Amino acid sequence: MAANLDPDSWMWLPGVDYAACWRVARQTADELNSLLAACGVARAQLRAIADTDAQGAPVVRLDGIAEGWLCLERLLCLAAYARRELR
Known part of the structure; x- marks a missing residue:
């Protein structure tokens, strides 16, 4: 199975600010989760x-x-x- 692992899919690259990029994704995920909740979708059912x-x-x-x-x-x-309907 180890032969099937793609190092490019899980190894971190030097010089890439993964934390900053994750924070951007986190803000977007939080906004999407708030919108889903406002539409009545429970977090236990679907979450970003x-x-x-x-x-x-x-x-x-x-x-x-x-x-x-x-x-x-x-x-x-x-x-x-x-x-x-709006068009």
Whole structure:
């Protein structure tokens, strides 16, 4: 299994400020989590998680259970419907 590991996906690069990039991702994840909560999606169902990629770029990942993903699907359908109505 060790032969399948890609060092570029987990090794840190010298000179990259991963902490600063993670803080950017954290702020974005916090904002998204607040928006999800305001829409009635429980954090236990779906949440945004701050991360960085191997090159140090900020990344926000969504993690959740099926119920949370279904809530997000309904919200996105409502948003898509609303956008068509406004045009």
